Amino acid sequence: MSVSLWTRILVGTVLIGWAVLSYGLVRGAMEDVLPDAGDVLADIVMTMLLMVPMLFLTPLWFLSCLSRHTHARKRKSRGDCCECGHTLGVGFDQPCPECGSDQRLKPIETRRLVVSCLVIWLCAGLVGSGITETIARMDEKSFIHAHEHGMFHPKSRSRAWPLWGSLKWDEATRSAKGSFLEGRSSFLDFSTGL
Numbered sequence: 234m235s236v237s238l239w240t241r242i243l244v245g246t247v248l249i250g251w252a253v254l255s256y257g258l259v260r261g262a263m264e265d266v267l268p269d270a271g272d273v274l275a276d277i278v279m280t281m282l283l284m285v286p287m288l289f290l291t292p293l294w295f296l297s298c299l300s301r302h303t304h305a306r307k308r309k310s311r312g313d314c315c316e317c318g319h320t321l322g323v324g325f326d327q328p329c330p331e332c333g334s335d336q337r338l339k340p341i342e343t344r345r346l347v348v349s350c351l352v353i354w355l356c357a358g359l360v361g362s363g364i365t366e367t368i369a370r371m372d373e374k375s376f377i378h379a380h381e382h383g384m385f386h387p388k389s390r391s392r393a394w395p396l397w398g399s400l401k402w403d404e405a406t407r408s409a410k411g412s413f414l415e416g417r418s419s420f421l422d423f424s425t426g427l
């Protein structure tokens with residue numbers, strides 16, 4: 234596989250990973266259980282805010298494309314073929330007689346590059362949020378199912394990874410509730426002595 238593909242896989246993984254973790258934090262902090270579409274949308278918006286630092290990583294997606302372009306421009310300015318380096322002479326605009334490649338270099342459009350970065354960033358945020366929302370719902374449904382069917386299950390337990398906080402069963406209302414500063418965050422000693 235090419236370096237370009239590896240870079241894209243790496244950037245994509247980091248972006249989606251960051252979104253998964255951010256959504257896990259936001260979703261836990263909101264303390265909702267099986268939230269409706271409006272609440273999910275609000276969680277996604279907050280996740281995108283936590284994704285802002287990742288905007289600086291997104292241009293790496295185009296790194297090899299940009300470096301190839303710079304390389305080709307250098308060759309052209311020396312009078313060589315952009316693609317194979319065959320000597321053509323400065324100002325030669327016909328296809329290369331050696332490799333047949335087009336010698337007219339298209340300039341890189343900054344606006345298109347910025348829009349592409351934003352689209353990649355947004356897609357990664359949505360995919361990451363979707364993954365975590367799916368995990369959260371499966372976890373909440375299994376917790377509720379266990380209690381509704383009287384299975385042996387603790388009254389309170391940590392949410393599934395990567396979600397923060399814990400789930401609690403309220404016998405009076407026979408419903409599940411979310412709690413942020415218990416469970417998963419206890420390893421940070423937030424709840425010690427409370």
Ligand SMILES: [Zn+2]
Nearest residue numbers: 314317329332
């Ligand atoms: Zn050539």
